[in-house]
Amino acid sequence: MLRIIKGSEVATLDELTVVHQRISSFELMERAALSFVNWFTNQAMSKSSRVAIFFGPGNNGGDGLAIGRLLHKHGYSIHLFSCFESNSGLSSDCQKNFELIPFGVLNSSWKEFQKEDFDCVIDSFLGVGIRGELRHQAKNIVSKINSFPGKKIAVDLPSGLPADTSCLWECVQADITVTFAFPKLSLLFPEHAKYSGEMVVLDIGIPDSIYEQFNSYFFFLREIDLCAFHKTFHRFSHKGDFGKVLLVAGSKGKMGAAMLATKSALRTGSGLVTCLVPEDERCSIHSSVPEAMAVFYDSEINFSAYDSIGIGPGLGLDKLVLLERVFDNFPYPVVLDADALTILARNPYLFAKIPKGSILTPHLGEFERLFGNFESHIDRLKFAQDFCVSHQLNLVLKGANTVICLSDGRQIFNSSGCRHMATAGVGDVLTGMLTSFLGQGYSPEAAMICGVFQHGLAGELAGMEKVRSMIASDLIDQIPASFKKLGVE
Numbered sequence: 243m244l245r246i247i248k249g250s251e252v253a254t255l256d257e258l259t260v261v262h263q264r265i266s267s268f269e270l271m272e273r274a275a276l277s278f279v280n281w282f283t284n285q286a287m288s289k290s291s292r293v294a295i296f297f298g299p300g301n302n303g304g305d306g307l308a309i310g311r312l313l314h315k316h317g318y319s320i321h322l323f324s325c326f327e328s329n330s331g332l333s334s335d336c337q338k339n340f341e342l343i344p345f346g347v348l349n350s351s352w353k354e355f356q357k358e359d360f361d362c363v364i365d366s367f368l369g370v371g372i373r374g375e376l377r378h379q380a381k382n383i384v385s386k387i388n389s390f391p392g393k394k395i396a397v398d399l400p401s402g403l404p405a406d407t408s409c410l411w412e413c414v415q416a417d418i419t420v421t422f423a424f425p426k427l428s429l430l431f432p433e434h435a436k437y438s439g440e441m442v443v444l445d446i447g448i449p450d451s452i453y454e455q456f457n458s459y460f461f462f463l464r465e466i467d468l469c470a471f472h473k474t475f476h477r478f479s480h481k482g483d484f485g486k487v488l489l490v491a492g493s494k495g496k497m498g499a500a501m502l503a504t505k506s507a508l509r510t511g512s513g514l515v516t517c518l519v520p521e522d523e524r525c526s527i528h529s530s531v532p533e534a535m536a537v538f539y540d541s542e543i544n545f546s547a548y549d550s551i552g553i554g555p556g557l558g559l560d561k562l563v564l565l566e567r568v569f570d571n572f573p574y575p576v577v578l579d580a581d582a583l584t585i586l587a588r589n590p591y592l593f594a595k596i597p598k599g600s601i602l603t604p605h606l607g608e609f610e611r612l613f614g615n616f617e618s619h620i621d622r623l624k625f626a627q628d629f630c631v632s633h634q635l636n637l638v639l640k641g642a643n644t645v646i647c648l649s650d651g652r653q654i655f656n657s658s659g660c661r662h663m664a665t666a667g668v669g670d671v672l673t674g675m676l677t678s679f680l681g682q683g684y685s686p687e688a689a690m691i692c693g694v695f696q697h698g699l700a701g702e703l704a705g706m707e708k709v710r711s712m713i714a715s716d717l718i719d720q721i722p723a724s725f726k727k728l729g730v731e
């Protein structure tokens with residue numbers, strides 16, 4: 243899994259790569275620029291587009307100059323805007339690229355930029371090199387860039403955004419940030435959505451072994467990481483091997499949540515799925531998910547007969563006693579979502595009773611209900627880390643780039659998913675998937691890695707087809723295609 247390192251460590255990462263691959267730092271910059279240009283030319287942007295590139299004196303500016311040179315070669319009309327007073331302080335690779343500005347590419351001061359003259363702005367003013375608060379002049383440059391109403395594409399980071407911390411000043415408001423090698427931590431913070439826009443991570447050929455030389459408990463989960471976590475089943479596998487799972491979900495008026503979680507667990511591969519529901523609601527489960535079984539609140543339930551239990555979707559807030567019964571009678575990790583989390587928030591003494599290794603799946607609102615308000619995402623993540631380590635629990639903090647917070651302190655950002663997933667019931671589907679993988683014998687870590695990534699992938703597939711019309715059931719329908727895409731049978 244890709245390690246997310248600090249912005250201040252990028253220079254060392256570059257140096258180690260240059261030595262390891264026997265290339266020059268100029269060649270590494272060229273590689274970054276080529277990967278950007280390759281991405282850019284695949285966007286639906288006409289060759290007649292007029293492109294403005296703001297470039298600073300550091301290596302971020304060097305990237306911009308190289309990008310400008312290469313885009314000019316592709317036939318784009320390029321106008322460079324320098325964001326410094328004197329040419330004497332350029333970084334060495336920026337200087338080399340400055341000397342290579344081709345004939346036909348205009349170069350002016352940022353002050354001369356006229357927004358009406360362009361179709362697109364590339365922001366390569368500042369990257370990971372920013373230290374401390376943005377200086378006065380830099381703030382003016384950022385405002386100038388932000389005055390452009392069209393598409394703004396940030397190179398590596400929107401200028402002004404610190405790489406690892408929350409930002410307290412105005413930065414470039416990019417529509418898309420194209421970042422090199424690994425996502426800079428601050429691009430993953432929800433409070434930076436208006437600066438980072440969409441995020442694209444481009445591989446520039448830095449081997450994983452180089453990242454391993456840095457200490458970091460933040461990771462980025464990609465499709466290639468999944469294969470190692472999936473179990474394989476053999477020819478003689480029977481439904482018992484695929485797990486017996488129990489979903490404690492649904493109440494009067496909220497049976498849809500139970501159905502979504504149940505269908506999702508079946509589609510994720512569970513052999514036997516039972517739903518614990520109010521007896522009055524038996525028909526709704528039987529008629530909508532005939533493959534599932536139902537048990538009822540008043541009956542004697544042998545919780546230990548199940549391989550995994552997921553609790554919460556549509557449960558209702560009056561199920562404290564039931565929740566305690568599960569905790570007292572089931573010693574293995576459970577999945578806790580939705581109303582189960584609200585019951586926990588109201589009764590914090592229950593934290594100590596949750597089986598070790600369990601998975602709590604709050605969205606930001608539920609996280610706040612459980613643990614209070616945080617000024618920044620980094621503070622929230624630090625709290626989550628301490629909570630997970632001290633209680634030996636796992637937490638899936640849902641949202642764009644869902645964070646899997648493991649009980650050993652590691653925090654893994656998911657890369658799959660799309661904005662169309664922000665619709666009712668999509669979280670219930672995740673509960674079904676996580677419970678299903680646990681029931682199939684996956685460790686909590688493997689269940690979260692496979693479940694969270696694949697949930698996002700199914701969401702992307704459904705979103706591609708249904709765009710903003712997507713509903714949670716569409717995501718369930720795409721679970722089979724997500725298995726196929728991952729090559730998991």
Ligand SMILES: NC(=O)C1=CN([C@@H]2O[C@H](COP(=O)(O)OP(=O)(O)OC[C@H]3O[C@@H](n4cnc5c(N)ncnc54)[C@H](OP(=O)(O)O)[C@@H]3O)[C@@H](O)[C@H]2O)[C@@H](O)CC1
Pocket residue numbers: 252253255256270271274298299300301302303304305333367368369370371372373374375376377380397398399422423446
């Ligand atoms: N492996 C990778 O990812 C690769 C990374 N690469 C690229 O290198 C970039 C990093 O380049 P970098 O280190 O030269 O820093 P960069 O962002 O250009 O900024 C330096 C400038 O910022 C200025 N400055 C500082 N603080 C400031 C403030 N508060 N307010 C205002 N200004 C401030 C500082 O001024 P000074 O303090 O020196 O006066 C200096 O001029 C990285 O983002 C990526 O694009 C690729 O080329 C290759 C592979």
Ligand SMILES: Nc1ncnc2c1ncn2[C@@H]1O[C@H](COP(=O)(O)OP(=O)(O)O)[C@@H](O)[C@H]1O
Pocket residue numbers: 580605640641642643644658659660661662663664665666667668669670671672697
């Ligand atoms: N903008 C987004 N980008 C990617 N994924 C998202 C986005 N918004 C929501 N999601 C995902 O959709 C799911 C929504 O879950 P949740 O808020 O619990 O929904 P519900 O309670 O309606 O079931 C989560 O898995 C979350 O990560």
Ligand SMILES: [K+]
Pocket residue numbers: 302365366367368369396397398399400401
């Ligand atoms: K930038």
